[in-house]
Amino acid sequence: MSGKLTELENMLIPVVEALGYRCWGIEFLSQGRHSLLRVYIDHPDGVSVEACATVSRQASAVLDVEDPISGDYTLEVSSPGMDRPLFTLEQYAAYAGEQAKIRLRVPYDGRRNFQGVIRGVEGDDVVLQVEDHEYLLPLDSIDKGHIVPRF
Structure with a gap:
């Protein structure tokens, strides 16, 4: 930061x-x-x-x-709105089970943009389920993350 x-x-x-x-x-x-x-x-x-x-x-x-x-x-x-941005590990943990979009500062596994279901947090990492793969994304490598609203 x-x-x-x-x-x-x-x-x-x-x-x-x-x-x-x-x-x-x-x-x-x-x-x-x-x-x-x-x-x-x-x-x-x-x-x-x-x-x-x-x-x-x-x-x-x-x-x-x-x-x-x-x-x-x-x-x-x-207000954060329906597509609220996420800033802290506590916020990511509170929205476990929700769809989120996350953009990284630098590419990981060949990509910067991820969309999937937040599974929770482990240590300083956000656990994001993208299709059949779980990614551990370090909070300090996340440029932006936000909830994908459900209608």
Whole structure:
């Protein structure tokens, strides 16, 4: 995990939790002169647009004072949604039995993209069943992972 992302998490998770929400995860995408900071919040009763606006205002105030991001950036606050991104081993374990798409930072077994059923976690690895093969994918090698919604 990058030092910048860790710094942002240390700064923003307490803000989100103080407002009564759970910080599901944070993404920071540095895109040259303009970056994107996305904060996912969750709550047992759901997340409203007003909740996102409240968290956005508070997070913006903290970011304005601390100024951790040089240059222009966009702050987005949203719920994880039905295709929720997965950030931690605990999140992968909680969604065992669900379909997921996972993209790795570097290829494994000749591929970077996997789609299958989450079987759980073993140590620091996510266990993903793809057809008749189980893959152990180290969490720190996962670039992005998210649930595939069922309709």
